[in-house]
Amino acid sequence: MSKVKVNFPRFGSYNVAVRHIIVNGCGVDYVDSPPITKKTLEIGAKNSPDFVCTPFKYQLGGYIEAIEAGANTLIQVGGACRLNYYGEIHEQILKDLGYDVKFVNMANADFAKPLTFYEEFKKITPNLNIKKITSAVLLAVKMVEAIDKVEDYIRENVGFEKEEGSFDKLHRDFLEDLKEINDKKELNLLTKLYMSKFKKLEVDKPKNPLRVGIxxxxxxxMDEYSNHYMEKELAKKGIVIERWMNVSNSIFHNYVKEIKQSIKHYAKYDMGATSMYTINKALDYAKEGFDGIIHVKSFGCTPEIDTMPVLQRISEDYKIPIIYFSFDTQTSDVGINTRIEAFYDMIMMRKEDKVK
Ligand code: SF4
Structure with a gap:
């Protein structure tokens, strides 16, 4: 029997935490998908239905590249939209293409019943030790929180770094060292060490910088390739970026009831996936006096299309500019950067007008 080699789709910086679960919790090998490139998207788009949203295509392209890199077991994810069915469709497409791999579909598990995750992980390896997998998952959760804490700090400050690339380099080192972590104590020490290193990086930050919420x-x-490295483009212009949406906030510290209450004047019903979070955070950024809001989505993402009229109302009520970006396989960097440039000029002029 061939050795188990597991792949999980590339997703932000979080693969290091998934790797920990697979290697230390399941005791099997982990194969990272190669970094996402134009080729990944081309492979995914070529083998996907035309009108499916872009994350489907990225994931499919990533699976094929991972299989070619040696993976024989693919983990699939679920979600609060059609993402929940993507696992089955990916599986069918990959089988039709002739790939003989095993699929572990986490859409079958239920957050309200943690044991259902254990049942799914058992499909990776039947000799799964419940104590080992539980402790690996718990540490992975803490790793994700550490990643989010570090990245929040980066978004707030990277736009003002004195030495170009200093934040990026330290971020890469942090993620590399995170791979060696074995327990919570080591993780806390590493996070503390890197936070202090980040705070020591020299920045030249004005008193009242432009602030944009995404x-x-x-x-x-969350996937920088998918959004054409938008946060990096904004940072180059000297903007503080705030993005509440990350795995810690949306999954581990979820507070849906409070959100429903706070957005009740704008949305009565949940429109699915991230729609409530999008409206809630846009409202928060508007109330907190941010200089602008950027809305990003994949082409064809119905829940996020539904939020757009609501965001327009927030924009009118709070007089805050909102720019909308929709990404698909044909989106070009030039188009994105030109629009960011124009948005930046506009929010900068408004800020200067306010100061006069
Ligand atoms: S949230 Fe939108 S883009 Fe993402 S999988 Fe669901 S429908 Fe597609």
Whole structure:
């Protein structure tokens, strides 16, 4: 029997935490998908239905590249939209293409019943030790929180770094060292060490910088290749970026009841996926006096399309500019950067007008 080699789709910086679960919790090998490139998207788009949303295509392209890199077991994810069915469709497409791999579909598990995750993990390896997998998952959760804490700090400060690339380099080192973590104590020490290193990086930050909040769809907002490195483009212009949407906030510290209450004047019903979070955070950024809001989504993302009229109302009520970006396989960097440039000029002029 061939050795188990597991792959999980590339997703932000979180694969290091998934790797920990697979290697230390399941005791099997982990195969990272190669970094996402134009080729990944081309492979995914070529083998996907035309009108399916872009995360489907990225994931499919990533699976094929991972299989070619040696993976024989693919983990699939679920979600609060059609993402829940993507696992089955990916599986069918990959089988039709002739790939003989095993599928472990986490859409079959239920957050309200943690044991259902154990049942899914058992499909990776039947000799799964419940104590080992539980402790690996708990540490992975803490790793995700550490990643989010570090990245929040980066978004707030990277736009003002004195030495170009200093934040990026330290971020890469942090993720690399995170791979070696074995327990919570080591994780806390590492996070503390890196936070202090980040705080020591020299920045030249004005007293009242431009602040922009980013809201939108789960995958596109967190995967930098999918959003054409938008946060990096904004940082180059000396903007503080805030993005509430990350795995810690949306999954581990979820507070849906409070959100429903706070957005009740704008949305009565949940429109699915990230829609409530998008509206809630846009409202928060508007109330907190941010200079602008950026909404990102994949082309064809119905829940996020539904939020757009609501965001327009928030924009009118609070006189805050909102720009909308929709990404698909044909989106070009030039188009994105030109629009960011125009948005930046506009929010900068408004800020200067306010100061006069
Ligand atoms: S949230 Fe939108 S883009 Fe993401 S999988 Fe669901 S429908 Fe597609």
């Amino acid at each position: 809201v939108g769809e789960y995958y596109t907002i």
